[in-house]
Amino acid sequence: MNESKDAAVPEPVVFIVDDDEAVRDALAALVEVAGLAACTFDNPLAFLHRYSVDQPGCVVADLRMPFMDGLELQEELARRGGTLPVIVITAHGQVGAAVAALRAGAVDFLEKPFDDDIFLRRVHEALQRDARQRRDRSAAADALARLAQLSAREREVAALMVEGCANKVIAARLGIGVRTVETHRANVLNKLGIRTVAELMRLWLHTE
Structure with a gap:
């Protein structure tokens, strides 16, 4: 993962959480070739241990993983006050899981194998959503401070x-x-x- 050039504005990171090493490495390489920073984890608990709400980016999470599945990770992030957009991926397409992920705010639910271009489009959409949400929260905090x-x-x-x-x-x-x-x-x-x-x-x- 590359260091940000400006410590005040951390570089967005695509967090890839998947227990399949080959998938993690392939997605990280794809993300980095697209000029984005990637950071991989083999399980959700390792990611949550590292995660900071101040870090912009998005999460690409496998549906089925040890300790916690992708939907549970999405729920845990929300419980902690995190707003990182989540893209759920799976080799086991399930309509119910897809609906649950999208209702909980996931950017998309992609079934493996998926098209690289579609994946990168969803990643860019997720990063744009995160940037927009952070700008809105910053503007709200500034407005509240001024009105106070x-x-x-x-x-x-x-x-x-x-x-x-x-x-x-x-x-x-x-x-x-x-x-x-x-x-x-x-x-x-x-x-x-x-x-x-x-x-x-x-x-x-x-x-x-």
């Missing part, structure tokens, strides 16, 4: 601003003067480092 700077009253005013209420309406609903509303509005925009209600709306949406 507001006083309780300013937050009430901000919520009504997001609803599109005019100053007079906000004043009436909160039982305060229009001038006071204007002061709170100015404070809200200033504290959040924004200039318009549209920017406030976008920021607010990240917290929902």
Whole structure:
């Protein structure tokens, strides 16, 4: 596995978890030829011991493995708060297992042997999903931190601003003067480092 060039932004890794050494090696080689980093494990427990929620990437997991199958691994990741997208692979095609994997959020359920191009497309989809989810979580955390700077009253005013209420309406609903509303509005925009209600709306949406 290659080291990231930027320690602050870890390189995405394709984690391959399969008890079949030949399959692990073949998939790792395929991933690396495609210019991606790969890390292999012969069982889910070894992967979970190494796994960190801060590491971006995706998981390619065999359905049938010792100690824990691919669906159980997917469930365990979710239980730990991990959101790494999972691609389940198997040599034993089972409709029920496929449905369960997809309902639990798996990117896909691939039956061996599968086409290399299809596999790599699913891997890229999984990495894109992970990157998008991480960006969304980062934006939400930033929005919450910024909104936490507001006083309780300013937050009430901000919520009504997001609803599109005019100053007079906000004043009436909160039982305060229009001038006071204007002061709170100015404070809200200033504290959040924004200039318009549209920017406030976008920021607010990240917290929902």
